[in-house]
Amino acid sequence: MAETSKQPAHWRNAEREVIKAVEDGIFTIDDAGRIWRRSKGQWRRAEHHIGKGSYLQVRRMKDGKRHHAMAHRLVWQHLHGDIPEGMSINHLNGIKDDNRSCNLALATLSEQGKHAHRSGLRDQHGQYNPAVKLTDSQVAKIRLAYAQGGYTMQQIADRFGCALQTVSKIVRGERRPKQGGPTLPDDNRHSVCDRDPVTGRFVRREAIPDGLMVRQWPEVRS
Numbered sequence: 001m002a003e004t005s006k007q008p009a010h011w012r013n014a015e016r017e018v019i020k021a022v023e024d025g026i027f028t029i030d031d032a033g034r035i036w037r038r039s040k041g042q043w044r045r046a047e048h049h050i051g052k053g054s055y056l057q058v059r060r061m062k063d064g065k066r067h068h069a070m071a072h073r074l075v076w077q078h079l080h081g082d083i084p085e086g087m088s089i090n091h092l093n094g095i096k097d098d099n100r101s102c103n104l105a106l107a108t109l110s111e112q113g114k115h116a117h118r119s120g121l122r123d124q125h126g127q128y129n130p131a132v133k134l135t136d137s138q139v140a141k142i143r144l145a146y147a148q149g150g151y152t153m154q155q156i157a158d159r160f161g162c163a164l165q166t167v168s169k170i171v172r173g174e175r176r177p178k179q180g181g182p183t184l185p186d187d188n189r190h191s192v193c194d195r196d197p198v199t200g201r202f203v204r205r206e207a208i209p210d211g212l213m214v215r216q217w218p219e220v221r222s
Contacts, residue, residue: 011068018060018069022078027058033075033099047071047097055096075099076106090115134162139176146171147182 021027027046028036035058037046047056056071076089079101083089090107091098094116107115134142138160145151146167151159157167169175 014067015069015073017062017067018058019074019077021060022074026060027074029075029078031101033072033101033104035071035074049097056099072096072099072104075101076104088112134160134166134170134176136176136179139170139179142167142170143182 018027022029022035026037028038028043030036035046035056036043038044046058048059049055050057058069058071058074060067060069072089072091073083077083084106086108087106088109090105090112092103092105092115095103142156142160145156146153153167153171154164157164160167166175
């Protein structure tokens with residue numbers, strides 16, 4: 001059961017059954033956002049992971065039917081009431097089983113995505129971008145093969161099953177700019193390390209003042 005901004009009706013109905021169990025004292029939620037169930041005279045953790053490093057879920061059996069609910073949604077509703085339509089619950093530190101109240105915040109799915117990018121939780125650069133066809137390793141091999149000589153750009157393109165223009169832009173640093181590897185002298189790349197010391201803006205490598213950065217690239221064919 002994945003987090004979405006609009007829960008299907010049967011999910012919401014199941015969630016309400018579990019929330020009612022919290023209200024009836026069948027479950028209890030402590031200050032750390034952990035959910036407990038009394039079993040055989042002892043309180044035991046009621047949540048379980050629905051995937052490695054993923055969300056926690058709570059189950060309740062009633063009238064022979066099993067009801068499921070996401071633990072973080074239960075904790076939020078226990079503390080703040082119903083979740084507004086179109087909103088979801090975001091884990092601020094990215095740890096999906098950390099359901100402390102200070103780590104939970106109402107957010108739209110768009111806001112969750114922006115938060116993930118700003119905080120570095122989601123990286124869509126290089127091979128992590130769903131639109132790219134070459135892995136980081138393949139890009140590094142393309143740059144290294146061309147820098148060491150013996151291959152034309154067309155031969156490299158044929159070997160890696162991509163367009164000549166793609167190889168040309170990769171070896172010039174115009175494509176996959178944040179990835180390392182030797183490129184042509186007119187290096188167009190920038191990285192998080194290449195900033196103008198005054199403005200703080202990303203700049204081309206050759207624009208970095210002498211003494212602030214020293215990078216040696218192997219000689220390559222023009």
